[in-house]
Amino acid sequence: MLRCGITGSTGILGSKIIKDLKYKFYPYKGNIFNKKKVEEWLNKREYDIIIHLAAIVPTIEVNKNYKLAKKINFNGTKNLVDSIIKLKKKPEWIFYASTSHVYKIKKKNKKINELTVLDPSSKYGKTKMLAEKYLLKRFKQKKINYCIGRIFSFTDRKQKKTFFSPRIFSNIVNTSKKIIYFKNISHYRDFLSIKDIVRAIDFLHKKRSRGVFNIGSGTRTNLKTIAKFFCKKYKKKAIFEKINKYSYLISDNSKIKKIGWKPKYDLFYDLKKFIN
16 A cells, blocks of 8 residues: 655545545644654655645635745745655655646636746745745756646635635525625636546556646636526525626646546536535
8 A cells, every 4th residue: 555645634635635545644744834843754654655735725814824825835845845855765756736826817718738837826826836846946856756736726515715615605505685696706717526636636646647737627617607506506596797807717637638537527516515
């Protein structure tokens, strides 16, 4: 059984990875920006692979405390990278969970591939871009087998209300109003089921894939679709503010598809779990 060191194991994605994948997991339980503890964790045993997920994610939380977010998302990753380089026997494969936020949100319906110039659309994206660049530079120098997955949107009923779907769901179920007005949600995003994200990470490991990969559905979803789904389930009428300008953040996932992976689940697979 593969020995997998994992950071961010208590998060939504980390919990799902531990549940679904048949690895022997050794979670890191301290602060990722504590370099001494990171080194102690890595030196405790030999790992076959490392999956690095630890981060402050919601853009609202990052905006509230950018200093702390940078400390965890960038400095924490730097600590991990530097500590891995010091190991006598290094893991055979290291996965870093990045984000679509390292790209600029588009005004036109154009898919984004891995060669697109990085231009973060948020402060959260900036912290992840800085971490990516440091990891790439150091691991290339030392010829360490790394893989960066730029994960696009996903939703889960356990996410905080700072995330879009849980917030919309909460607003709908916690009101007695029969008509609900929505503002500024007529934008397009790329939603992928969390089960497919876990499948993608496992697939990339099995292929020993190296480099940067978009992890997305490759299809666009208007955010109104989510509001309409919940409103229909709870017999509410949705009225949307009319806008003329839209934004897009859609993946070109052809790179990962070319090596044999493709999505199995759609957005509604995860949305139905909110109801159930």
